[in-house]
Amino acid sequence: MTQNLFSRYLPILDWGRRYDRDRFVGDIVAAVIVTVMLIPQSLAYALLAGLPPEAGLYASIAPILLYAVFGTSRVLAVGPVAVVSLMTAAAVGNIVDSGTAGYIAAALTLAFLSGLMLLTLGVLRLGFLANFLSHPVIAGFITASGILIAASQLRHILGVEAKGHTLIDISTSLWSNLYAANPITILLGISATAFLFWVRSGLKPLLEKTGLPPLLVDIGVKTGPVLAIVATTLSVWGFELADRGVAIVGVVPQSLPPLTLPSFSPDLISQLLVPALLISIIGFVESISVAQTLAAKKRQRIDPDQELIGLGAANIGASLTGGFPVTGGFSRSVVNYDAGAKTPAAGAFTAIGLMLAALFLTPLIHYLPKATLAATIIVAVLSLVDFSILKRAWAFSRADFAAVAATILLTLLLGVEVGVTAGVLTSILIHLYKTSRPHMAVVGRVPGTEHFRNVRRHTVETQPHVLSLRVDESLYFPNARFLEDQLSRYAADVEELTDVVLLFTAVNEVDLSALESLEAINTRLRESGIRLHLSEVKGPVMDRLKRSHFLDELTGEIFLSPHEAVQTLDKSSATTA
Amino acid sequence: MTQNLFSRYLPILDWGRRYDRDRFVGDIVAAVIVTVMLIPQSLAYALLAGLPPEAGLYASIAPILLYAVFGTSRVLAVGPVAVVSLMTAAAVGNIVDSGTAGYIAAALTLAFLSGLMLLTLGVLRLGFLANFLSHPVIAGFITASGILIAASQLRHILGVEAKGHTLIDISTSLWSNLYAANPITILLGISATAFLFWVRSGLKPLLEKTGLPPLLVDIGVKTGPVLAIVATTLSVWGFELADRGVAIVGVVPQSLPPLTLPSFSPDLISQLLVPALLISIIGFVESISVAQTLAAKKRQRIDPDQELIGLGAANIGASLTGGFPVTGGFSRSVVNYDAGAKTPAAGAFTAIGLMLAALFLTPLIHYLPKATLAATIIVAVLSLVDFSILKRAWAFSRADFAAVAATILLTLLLGVEVGVTAGVLTSILIHLYKTSRPHMAVVGRVPGTEHFRNVRRHTVETQPHVLSLRVDESLYFPNARFLEDQLSRYAADVEELTDVVLLFTAVNEVDLSALESLEAINTRLRESGIRLHLSEVKGPVMDRLKRSHFLDELTGEIFLSPHEAVQTLDKSSATTA
Numbered sequence A, B: 001m002t003q004n005l006f007s008r009y010l011p012i013l014d015w016g017r018r019y020d021r022d023r024f025v026g027d028i029v030a031a032v033i034v035t036v037m038l039i040p041q042s043l044a045y046a047l048l049a050g051l052p053p054e055a056g057l058y059a060s061i062a063p064i065l066l067y068a069v070f071g072t073s074r075v076l077a078v079g080p081v082a083v084v085s086l087m088t089a090a091a092v093g094n095i096v097d098s099g100t101a102g103y104i105a106a107a108l109t110l111a112f113l114s115g116l117m118l119l120t121l122g123v124l125r126l127g128f129l130a131n132f133l134s135h136p137v138i139a140g141f142i143t144a145s146g147i148l149i150a151a152s153q154l155r156h157i158l159g160v161e162a163k164g165h166t167l168i169d170i171s172t173s174l175w176s177n178l179y180a181a182n183p184i185t186i187l188l189g190i191s192a193t194a195f196l197f198w199v200r201s202g203l204k205p206l207l208e209k210t211g212l213p214p215l216l217v218d219i220g221v222k223t224g225p226v227l228a229i230v231a232t233t234l235s236v237w238g239f240e241l242a243d244r245g246v247a248i249v250g251v252v253p254q255s256l257p258p259l260t261l262p263s264f265s266p267d268l269i270s271q272l273l274v275p276a277l278l279i280s281i282i283g284f285v286e287s288i289s290v291a292q293t294l295a296a297k298k299r300q301r302i303d304p305d306q307e308l309i310g311l312g313a314a315n316i317g318a319s320l321t322g323g324f325p326v327t328g329g330f331s332r333s334v335v336n337y338d339a340g341a342k343t344p345a346a347g348a349f350t351a352i353g354l355m356l357a358a359l360f361l362t363p364l365i366h367y368l369p370k371a372t373l374a375a376t377i378i379v380a381v382l383s384l385v386d387f388s389i390l391k392r393a394w395a396f397s398r399a400d401f402a403a404v405a406a407t408i409l410l411t412l413l414l415g416v417e418v419g420v421t422a423g424v425l426t427s428i429l430i431h432l433y434k435t436s437r438p439h440m441a442v443v444g445r446v447p448g449t450e451h452f453r454n455v456r457r458h459t460v461e462t463q464p465h466v467l468s469l470r471v472d473e474s475l476y477f478p479n480a481r482f483l484e485d486q487l488s489r490y491a492a493d494v495e496e497l498t499d500v501v502l503l504f505t506a507v508n509e510v511d512l513s514a515l516e517s518l519e520a521i522n523t524r525l526r527e528s529g530i531r532l533h534l535s536e537v538k539g540p541v542m543d544r545l546k547r548s549h550f551l552d553e554l555t556g557e558i559f560l561s562p563h564e565a566v567q568t569l570d571k572s573s574a575t576t577a
Helices: A002-009 A012-016 A021-048 A053-070 A082-093 A101-123 A127-132 A135-158 A167-176 A183-209 A214-222 A224-238 A266-296 A304-320 A330-338 A345-360 A370-382 A388-396 A398-414 A416-436 A477-493 A512-527 A539-546 A562-576 B002-009 B012-016 B021-048 B053-070 B082-093 B101-123 B127-132 B135-158 B167-176 B183-209 B214-222 B224-238 B266-296 B304-320 B330-338 B345-365 B370-382 B388-396 B398-414 B416-436 B477-493 B512-527 B539-546 B562-576
Strands: A440-445 A452-454 A466-471 A499-503 A531-535 B440-445 B452-454 B466-471 B499-503 B531-535
Touching: A012 A053, A021 A053, A021 A082, A021 A135, A021 A214, A021 A224, A021 A330, A021 A345, A021 A370, A053 A101, A053 A304, A053 A345, A082 A101, A082 A135, A082 A266, A082 A370, A082 A416, A101 A127, A101 A266, A101 A304, A127 A266, A127 A304, A127 A416, A127 B416, A127 B477, A135 A167, A135 A183, A135 A266, A135 A370, A135 A388, A135 A398, A135 A416, A135 B477, A135 B512, A167 A398, A183 A214, A183 A224, A183 A370, A214 A224, A214 A330, A224 A370, A266 A304, A266 A330, A266 A416, A266 B477, A266 B512, A330 A345, A388 A398, A388 B512, A398 A416, A416 A477, A416 B127, A416 B416, A416 B477, A440 A562, A452 A466, A466 A477, A466 A562, A477 A499, A477 A512, A477 B127, A477 B135, A477 B266, A477 B416, A499 A562, A512 A531, A512 B135, A512 B266, A512 B388, A531 A562, B012 B053, B021 B053, B021 B082, B021 B135, B021 B214, B021 B224, B021 B330, B021 B345, B021 B370, B053 B101, B053 B304, B053 B345, B082 B101, B082 B135, B082 B266, B082 B370, B082 B416, B101 B127, B101 B266, B101 B304, B127 B266, B127 B304, B127 B416, B135 B167, B135 B183, B135 B266, B135 B370, B135 B388, B135 B398, B135 B416, B167 B398, B183 B214, B183 B224, B183 B370, B214 B224, B214 B330, B224 B345, B224 B370, B266 B304, B266 B330, B266 B416, B330 B345, B388 B398, B398 B416, B416 B477, B440 B562, B452 B466, B466 B477, B466 B562, B477 B499, B477 B512, B499 B562, B512 B531, B531 B562
Parallel strands: A466 A499, A499 A531, B466 B499, B499 B531
Antiparallel strands: A440 A452, A440 A466, B440 B452, B440 B466
């Protein structure tokens, strides 16, 4: 039993016991490739989050190790990602000015709170809560975030100050500071951006034509940012561009991740609670989709609740070692998987690589221009921007379209927090609206068969004194009264009506409100001299109805099928006629 | 067309044209009986709302007339009711002190806002929104309100000052002022309460034994409050009890309802918006249930959206004539119906009766002790208190029980507004939780038939390489990922699996999130070498799926029935084997 409990919370006990040389080789190769890719990415996302560059490296080390111990995915790589970094900047930037010690402390607190929430959700097995973030809402949110991120990074390309967390704020701020733009920074920034776009769109096909294996092509493309960094850093150093106004990364400490303590000021915590919750949910949803996609390829299994624990531990780790909120990243996990990572040990080896970088490589990036990092971010996030979700949603259903459009619009105009909240609420309201007016069809018998179909769509036989009504929805409080209204209408409109048969084929649930509506319908119909019957009631629904007095009071019968109902009612009316 | 439009918004055009002598007699008799019953009730509910007694009469006049013009129920009697009066006291009492001119103005504003909201909901045909207040939540709310109302009236029985809108506030306030209780008031109050209880429990059976027709028995019981009022007023007047500390109604102006203008202070409006919305919804739900119950007895039809317009007009009328929020009352409507009211003209005649009362009877109630009115209220509302809903909900489903219990507890402890809001939110959250983890059953064929049943409940035949899974819920965002998780689990657990068949019998809807989950499932299963099939897909769901590329990408087929699926898959595996 103890063994099982440990195994549940420590997946490492499972794969760790079977570790061998083959797995070790696969893991080490993947780790080297991922490390090279992560160094520029980590620096860039720290910049995006408004933090010093080393925070990005630190945020990639402890979290990767902790996830390796607690997480269930074999190949997920945890660290800073674009959307979560943007949300961090928005949350912390609303409270403290960037560049201050308070800002760094608040980012630690945010990671700690987010980690605590993820852990709690995991231990309480509440992972399903993340489902309320629907796919189209996430797609819309990520597209809008990509635009916000790219816009926020333009200031580094232009070399000006700019603030704001909404598209309008960022644009007006950029515009009013444009007079101070630095031409050399612009030149560097635009060159780096153009080069990185070319790497994606030009170099990739070129390498593919040479017949290189896809993995090497991918590695070639992923080293693009490293090349851009080396080239622009050398330019700044060689031509002393820092003295001519080009903003550089500057002094980065040579150190292992430091031990840090997040601020526990009650004021700060209360301001960060909602952002932390949103970051937790967005991060979890992003991470679990990547993990599930990669696990499915090898028929491995991801436990969503254990994933919450893994990500929670990773975020608490980040908050104690100078990082900021992290989650499982898409591109790094795919590279890890493609490069042949076999177990979470690959993550541990990546962490070692990043520790070496933090110890020995940081002096080399002193002259790295911020414009280059901004270019890396812009090129990376523009691949997230995908408005096709709007078209797709429009074609599929207007309701989904409304939720996506609201999410995109409100994220751009009012920021990430309002946007994602509005997306969730819109989805829930639309669902409640739809189920509150369920589809109902008056049905009749297809001549010569026992099948009953909608009278509006098919040529069917009906009897004037029997109304057969199919309800295409579970019956519960939002639609209980609708059913009452509909039946009052039929009872008032059809003069000769003596029997109503409700078809319960698609009724998966009946709650107490619906039960009371059914009782009211039964009573009202009885007072109008009409009997109420049910047919095709499912087992669980029947069990539920038996726990009430409804079946005793029902004026009519429970039929196995509408066919049986009509046959019986025909006979009984024949005898009474 | 113009005719139709007028008729839609003015139901009076419908019944007014067919008015005759028979209907007139029925209406006038009902009006006399209802008027006698309404005079004490109106005074008492004004006291409950914290307003001068004449406000209760005024609130019964214009609203009844306006509802007669715009409402669809033939017999609904609109005016002040217990729960709405309590909510008025809570809403206005939170902002202004009772007994001030500001308090009266705020009550007018509350009625005006509530009227405007009801009208708007009606014109926009949003009456379905009221459905989110589930039956058990309403039952719990009314029970808790009844207790709060009775507790709040105890101060008049004891003759002390007491404040508060929660059970704890009221009790502590009563307790700390108990030293100032007035013995004569207590004597009057307890006698009146005891008498009124006896009228209900003792007089009614007595009159029934004499063989009087039920209508006359009812009238006898309903005149109980009038007798109590006459007796206690005479005592106070005869023994000059007002000089000995008995609180009396005092000077009531002799006047028709005055023209009044609600305050439109933006500050006041913003404070009253939420209470007005809650009062509108509670009032509408209470009113429409009464209207529908009574209409069904004569196969008449109630239009919920037109009812909103009728109640909206009634509340705006109340706000312009010295009243306060009103709605359709249960007891007065039933009396009206039982006494033979045929058309809304009965309401108009009642209004005339109340106008006469306001003009000529008000001097007679000068010495009416407030304790008597409090006794009337207590006896009336204690009949609303019914904890059996808790037992009923517990027996039926734990989810419904949780919603009722939360509503009762929070209404008592935190007041009416928190209570009813919590009830609505609890119901919605429970629903989302339930549908987020839909019931799924692995099914197999009942030997010798084409029926497929749950493998856990029935002895059925299955094939090791085919998984037939029935999903008992519409597929939408809260459960989309759950389906992915479940299928990942099966794919990982069953080694020899080659085909998965999803049974869509109970799937009434597939939203874009669920579509994307189905696509992800399809892709992941394909990567594990498993095909995905669907069976028994409903017409509307199939139409929806055709609007996407899912059907092109589906690795398997769409079968008409699980039987067809298994037959086909048996053959195809036979040929590939």
